[in-house]
Amino acid sequence: MAGGSTRIDENLRDEKAQELRGRSEMEMSATAGSVEMSGRRQRTGTVKRRRWGGLRQQWKLLGLFEIDQQHEFYSLTCMMKEGLAAAIQSTVDKTPTNELSDDDFRLEVTQIHKDFTMETFAGPVFASLRGSLGMTEQEYQQSLCSENCYLQFISNSKSKADFFLTNDKRFFLKTQNKREIKFLLANLKIYIDHLRKYPHSLLVKFLGVHRIKIPHRRKKYFIVMQSVFYPDDRINARYDIKGCEVSRWTEPAPEGSQIIVVLKDLNFEGQYITLDQQRPWLLRQVEIDTHFLRRLNVLDYSLLLAHQPLHHDERHQSLSFATLIMRTKKSVNPGSSPIHAGVAAVPGAVPEDDSNLLLSDKDDGCLQQSKAGDASSGGALQTCPEHAGPGHDAAELQDFKAQNRRLLPNLKNPLHIIDGPEQRYFIGIIDIFTVYGFKKRLEHLWKRLRHPGRSFSTVSPQTYCLRLCHWIQDHTK
Numbered sequence: 001m002a003g004g005s006t007r008i009d010e011n012l013r014d015e016k017a018q019e020l021r022g023r024s025e026m027e028m029s030a031t032a033g034s035v036e037m038s039g040r041r042q043r044t045g046t047v048k049r050r051r052w053g054g055l056r057q058q059w060k061l062l063g064l065f066e067i068d069q070q071h072e073f074y075s076l077t078c079m080m081k082e083g084l085a086a087a088i089q090s091t092v093d094k095t096p097t098n099e100l101s102d103d104d105f106r107l108e109v110t111q112i113h114k115d116f117t118m119e120t121f122a123g124p125v126f127a128s129l130r131g132s133l134g135m136t137e138q139e140y141q142q143s144l145c146s147e148n149c150y151l152q153f154i155s156n157s158k159s160k161a162d163f164f165l166t167n168d169k170r171f172f173l174k175t176q177n178k179r180e181i182k183f184l185l186a187n188l189k190i191y192i193d194h195l196r197k198y199p200h201s202l203l204v205k206f207l208g209v210h211r212i213k214i215p216h217r218r219k220k221y222f223i224v225m226q227s228v229f230y231p232d233d234r235i236n237a238r239y240d241i242k243g244c245e246v247s248r249w250t251e252p253a254p255e256g257s258q259i260i261v262v263l264k265d266l267n268f269e270g271q272y273i274t275l276d277q278q279r280p281w282l283l284r285q286v287e288i289d290t291h292f293l294r295r296l297n298v299l300d301y302s303l304l305l306a307h308q309p310l311h312h313d314e315r316h317q318s319l320s321f322a323t324l325i326m327r328t329k330k331s332v333n334p335g336s337s338p339i340h341a342g343v344a345a346v347p348g349a350v351p352e353d354d355s356n357l358l359l360s361d362k363d364d365g366c367l368q369q370s371k372a373g374d375a376s377s378g379g380a381l382q383t384c385p386e387h388a389g390p391g392h393d394a395a396e397l398q399d400f401k402a403q404n405r406r407l408l409p410n411l412k413n414p415l416h417i418i419d420g421p422e423q424r425y426f427i428g429i430i431d432i433f434t435v436y437g438f439k440k441r442l443e444h445l446w447k448r449l450r451h452p453g454r455s456f457s458t459v460s461p462q463t464y465c466l467r468l469c470h471w472i473q474d475h476t477k
Contacts (some may be wrong), residue, residue, distance in 0.1 A: 032464035063260035064165065065152040076220070077150045077164060079212060080173065083118030084224075085145040086111050087210065090241050092137045100125055105189055119211040122184055125192060126208045132195075133226070133415070141169050146222065155262070159431075169232055170412075171207065172225050180433040181209060181221045187296060199407050200415060202229065202289050202303075204430045209442075228428030231358070234308040235414040238262045241303040243471035246447070257313065265471075273305070273427075273476045275394045275420040280416060281406050282427070284325045289406060289429055290465040298436040299464040302455050303472070306426040315422065369456060436461050 050122060067077050090109070104124040111118050130140055148167035155163050164173040176184075184191075184206065195201055208224040240262050242248060248265035275282060286303070293301060408414035410422075416428045434440070441460045455467070 020185065022270050024382055039291060053198065061264075063154050065154060067152055067164070067419045072150070073152060073162065073164070075151075076212075076214075077332060079113070079116050079118075079214070080164075081145045081150075081211075082113055083111065083116070083210065083212060084143060084208075086113070087118060087120040087123065087208075088137055088141040088144070090143065091123060092232065095126075097124070100128055100192075103414060105185075115214065117213045118130060118139050118409075120211070121209040121211070122188055126206070129192060129205065131194065132199070135207075140171075143168055144173075167229070170227055170230050172221050172227050172396075174225065175220055175222045175435070178221060181211075181223075184223070185395045185431055190296075196290055199286070200285065200403075200404055200408070201431050202285055202427055203292075203432070204428050205415070218452055226416075227429075228304045228416045228430065229306050229319070229426050231411070232306075235306045236308055237306060239264065239305040241265055241268065241304075241305055241468075241471065242457050242458050243468040244455035246306070246451050246454050251271065268305075268475065271475070273307075273420070273425055273472075274423065275418060275425070278406070278418050278420065279476050282476060283402050283469075283473060286429075287469050293429075293432055294461045294465040296432070297436050297458065298432055298434055298435050298462050299440070300434045301464075302430050304426070304428045304430055310419065310422060310424055314419070314424070 029461075067070070067073050087109070090111075105122050107122055107124065109120045109123055111120070127137065130137070143166050146167060150173070151165040152167070153163035153165050153166060153172070162175045166170070166173075168462045191203075195196040195203070195205075206223055207226060210222055210224075212220045212222070222238040229238065237258070242265060245266060250261060250264050250267060252263060252267065273282070341471070409417050409419060411417055416426055418427060419423045440458055442462070447456045447458055455465075459467070
């Protein structure tokens, strides 16, 4: 019995051991499976993070960085969008007036939101300017307030400002300090008058000035402005020109790279802006705009320049007589401004149905004179008295010529676009807030000692103005 009992106990122990081994193997197998699944998830997560990180890095390398939910500026840009949507809606709902009052230039409107307040400065003035540029308020609102993320523009500028770009790349938002905003608002009236007098000015178009207040944080001032480089689909080189040499070289991107680098004066040496007939127009407009900035006592502004090759059909356009006549009318007729006509149309843009227009012999003769004038005067607009219509006389036609108007490309942003024989150029003047005060005078003296015999950016407004005009003259043909 004792021996039998011992064998039974041994058998039970063997069965128990087998059962434990089976459980252990199952547990180990399950654990291994779990570890493997966990590993797969980790690898998948790692791959996703790498892909997303690579995409983010790609944005950054291109000079742009998408402001997603992980971005430090995501909360701020969401507030900007919400505030801008409400601010623009107030101008959508309000019927625009033909004339701006002094009160419109001083107007400050505060709108309270859940986590912040937004102040809009001189809203009716900027709404009027947007209309004169052919923008509807709905179009402006849609671009600035769409669900798509803003882009952060990575600039090689020494400025401490933050640059944001709408997702369609049509408008820039730039943070400014209080002094710069006060300067802009103090000179807003003469800025608007300059754009009215010279509708084809190269000065950057400011479209809104705002201040955002967030509890327990510093106030943020920012401006909205039209991007000079729009549309940028085919642009193959960008430059920031100041007309001097100290610190005016940027290392170009590697050949074949898609990285966006804004080059500088020394990078452009040996090249030319080739415009042919449009050259006198450009020289004249740069002179007009820089002399205006000289009167404001500012310096250190930049001439932005980009170019792209023209397509074959763009180089050899055969515009219809009707199209040229309509573009001429829009380019010289102040009544074509949306402020007066109530219709948003970019100066120089051609409606779709222009081909249906019938021309009289008088129109045809005027067109021939206009085309001859283009060839002889470098694109300065010529118009005959017969075509001017009732109420126009020679003095008024001289006023049109004095405004330095031209036929504009039929594009979304034609004011900053000039076509040469082979290239399309994007040209605009930006950064017009630096006043030549005591601090800049000291900087000028210090730089003269540090860079003897070399040209640098901090010089008197008169010298800066003349130097940039000379640069354009020397680098165009």
